[in-house]
Amino acid sequence: xxxxxxxxxxxxGAGVSLPGWLQISLRFAQQRPLGAAGALIVLGMGLAALxxxxxAPGDPQASNYALMLRPPSAEHWLGxxxxxxxxxxxxxxxxxxxxxxxxxxxxxxxxxGAIIGVASAYFGGRVDLLIQRxxxxxxxxxxxxxxxxxxxxxxxxxxxxxxxxxxPMVPRCALVTRASALAIRETPYxxxxxxxxxxxxxxxxxxxLPNVMAPYLILVTAFLGQAILLEASLSFLGLGxxxxxxxxxxxxxxxxxxxxxxxxxxxIFPGLAISxxxxxxxxxxxxxxxxxxxxxxxG
Amino acid sequence: xxxxxxxxxxxxxxxxxxxxxxxxxxxxxxxxxIVELKYAGTGAFVSKEAMxxxxxxxxxxxxxxxxxxxxxxxxxxxxxxxxxxxGRPITYEIAIRLQLSLQLAIMATIVAVLLSIPLGTIAAxxxxxxxDYVVRVFSIAGLAMPSFWLGILMILxxxxxxxxxxxxxxxxIWVDPWANLSQLVWPALAVxxxxxxxxxxxxxxxxxEVLREDYIRTARAKGLWEKLILSRHALKNAMLPVVTVIGLxxxxxxxxxxxxxxxxxxNGIGMLFVEAITRRDYTMTQxxxxxxxxxxxxxxFVMDLVYAWLDPRIRYQ
Numbered sequence: 100x101x102x103x104x105x106x107x108x109x110x111x112g113a114g115v116s117l118p119g120w121l122q123i124s125l126r127f128a129q130q131r132p133l134g135a136a137g138a139l140i141v142l143g144m145g146l147a148a149l150x151x152x153x154x155a156p157g158d159p160q161a162s163n164y165a166l167m168l169r170p171p172s173a174e175h176w177l178g179x180x181x182x183x184x185x186x187x188x189x190x191x192x193x194x195x196x197x198x199x200x201x202x203x204x205x206x207x208x209x210x211x212g213a214i215i216g217v218a219s220a221y222f223g224g225r226v227d228l229l230i231q232r233x234x235x236x237x238x239x240x241x242x243x244x245x246x247x248x249x250x251x252x253x254x255x256x257x258x259x260x261x262x263x264x265x266x267p268m269v270p271r272c273a274l275v276t277r278a279s280a281l282a283i284r285e286t287p288y289x290x291x292x293x294x295x296x297x298x299x300x301x302x303x304x305x306x307x308l309p310n311v312m313a314p315y316l317i318l319v320t321a322f323l324g325q326a327i328l329l330e331a332s333l334s335f336l337g338l339g340x341x342x343x344x345x346x347x348x349x350x351x352x353x354x355x356x357x358x359x360x361x362x363x364x365x366x367i368f369p370g371l372a373i374s375x376x377x378x379x380x381x382x383x384x385x386x387x388x389x390x391x392x393x394x395x396x397x398g
Numbered sequence: 399x400x401x402x403x404x405x406x407x408x409x410x411x412x413x414x415x416x417x418x419x420x421x422x423x424x425x426x427x428x429x430x431x432i433v434e435l436k437y438a439g440t441g442a443f444v445s446k447e448a449m450x451x452x453x454x455x456x457x458x459x460x461x462x463x464x465x466x467x468x469x470x471x472x473x474x475x476x477x478x479x480x481x482x483x484x485g486r487p488i489t490y491e492i493a494i495r496l497q498l499s500l501q502l503a504i505m506a507t508i509v510a511v512l513l514s515i516p517l518g519t520i521a522a523x524x525x526x527x528x529x530d531y532v533v534r535v536f537s538i539a540g541l542a543m544p545s546f547w548l549g550i551l552m553i554l555x556x557x558x559x560x561x562x563x564x565x566x567x568x569x570x571i572w573v574d575p576w577a578n579l580s581q582l583v584w585p586a587l588a589v590x591x592x593x594x595x596x597x598x599x600x601x602x603x604x605x606x607e608v609l610r611e612d613y614i615r616t617a618r619a620k621g622l623w624e625k626l627i628l629s630r631h632a633l634k635n636a637m638l639p640v641v642t643v644i645g646l647x648x649x650x651x652x653x654x655x656x657x658x659x660x661x662x663x664x665n666g667i668g669m670l671f672v673e674a675i676t677r678r679d680y681t682m683t684q685x686x687x688x689x690x691x692x693x694x695x696x697x698x699f700v701m702d703l704v705y706a707w708l709d710p711r712i713r714y715q
Contacts, residue, residue, distance in 0.1 A: 133531065236416040239691035241654030244671060251675045252428040324542065331544055332657045336672065351547060356661070359554045366554060370547035378542035385538065 127390065134386020140379025148194040157185040159192040159345040168362040178364040181354035186364065190372045192345040197376060200257065200330040200340075204264035205322035211265070212272025213315050217307045219273065220280035221299070234270040242267045246329055250338045260339045264326050272318050279311045313391040320384030324377040331373050347373045406702055410695050414688065421687045422466055425680050431458065432482050432678045456482050469684065483679040491670065491682065492689065498568050499666040502582055502589070503651035509590025510597050511644065517594075518601025518640075519633065525606060533598065540595030548588040549661035566663055585662045589655060593647050600643045604636035611635075638708060642701050649697040653690035
């Protein structure tokens with residue numbers, strides 16, 4: 100059973116005072132080991148992206164035809180691809196692409212969705228009906244189809260891929276935040292704010308948005324994993340990030356399938372990287388949801 | 399109940415119309431059209447007149463509102479026109495692929511249901527034990543692994559360990575069930591695993607929630623047999639959200655399997671979608687978008703009916 104918030108469980112014993120954020124994270128790790136494992140994976144990925152220049156054994160873009168399709172060895176831990184590029188280095192640099200696309204699209208998608216959802220709930224009536232119908236229309240497309248449509252209109256490339264992933268996230272977030280915001284609209288402090296004659300914008304941004312933080316954070320973490328998967332799928336189809344940018348989905352495309360029998364490492368490791376990172380984000384997101392949403396808290 | 403059904407039914411129409419308007423104009427806002435793309439492929443110099451002639455043939459020279467009206471009038475008569483790229487009727491192009499996509503969607507759903515309901519229930523019953531952890535990790539892993547990668551791994555291991563590959567061409571199940579299944583079972587497993595992950599998590603949380611209800615306590619207090627409590631009281635009530643998730647995912651399987659179809663070399667609706675979008679085949683893309691949203695909306699509608707049928711509180715609202 101999770102301990103009540105505020106009842107600090109001192110992990111290190113009495114007398115040692117730790118900084119607040121560390122105490123919170125240690126408590127989180129103690130109560131939710133799966134979530135902590137997820138956070139570790141995410142942290143590892145973040146470090147790999149940050150320190151890619153230092154830890155990567157080679158240049159991710161340097162091709163060397165003398166070293167084509169080499170199996171994993173001491174110099175090339177995860178082998179080389181059909182251009183003789185080091186796979187480990189490409190995976191390490193690829194984490195930059197995955198995190199960049201994942202974070203920006205999950206952040207912008209959820210934020211835009213939250214603003215729309217809250218505004219829709221706040222204004223109610225016709226505005227609400229109109230926005231909801233529009234969101235229904237967007238929701239009736241599978242995620243990947245909508246993203247594909249956007250990419251085919253805007254063209255490929257990292258920025259367009261981010262936009263293509265952001266757009267399908269918006270209605271999904273708007274739906275959830277609207278539901279929470281409907282309850283908030285009826286609270287006395289919103290009525291009070293209205294009575295004080297505050298502007299709509301101020302009420303929405305200052306009074307209502309901060310109170311949908313819990314579902315918002317849950318959605319951001321949930322979308323992060325989905326965005327990374329979606330980017331990998333688009334890149335795999337050749338409609339995402341363009342060569343020679345190192346990206347995991349791109350590494351699985353073409354030669355990886357063609358030479359799958361001769362060089363299975365080309366197909367195995369990038370996929371493992373995708374799975375591990377999404378796994379980490381989901382694990383962390385799940386525990387965060389349990390911790391933040393008291394309704395879902397299981398006792 | 400009849401009034402509820404009628405009202406819900408008529409609410410479908412504006413949504414579909416909205417989808418139609420949106421896709422129609424978005425497609426035409428995009429730079430480049432099918433005529434340009436066709437000639438760009440040949441590399442030859444083509445005069446502007448020839449291109450305009452081709453556009454006129456496809457009806458692309460008419461004003462936008464006229465094109466839209468023609469399209470709508472066609473739909474009202476169930477005439478979706480011909481594909482701008484192949485020239486064949488759209489209904490024919492879709493029909494030959496729908497067989498495969500529909501069968502794959504059904505098979506993946508079976509895999510998902512068989513995995514998710516027992517796993518989700520047992521995880522809920524053994525909450526916070528190692529069983530629960532194993533099931534949760536298994537289902538989160540299912541969400542994390544791209545199904546196209548799972549597909550690549552499947553093909554790879556069949557190739558390495560059995561020196562065998564699934565058949566490359568689709569045979570309808572009534573022609574040769576064996577050939578049909580030996581091709582489709584693999585993508586169904588790859589997709590079904592991912593799909594089951596969503597449903598397992600939903601089952602787990604729904605069962606957990608129901609188990610805390612007062613009527614379960616009452617049933618236990620009166621000494622009812624635990625198995626009966628589970629099947630009659632808990633599972634029956636927990637199934638509502640699970641059925642919803644399964645239904646919605648099913649709707650997405652019809653058009654959303656783009657990448658998996660690519661890996662297994664399946665000529666399904668998803669591949670047709672990608673081809674149509676990249677070729678700026680307006681008529682085909684429009685028809686496919688309508689098909690996919692129609693499936694989604696109908697599934698939603700049926701879900702609502704099931705809900706209303708099961709839960710009188712919704713019906714009389």
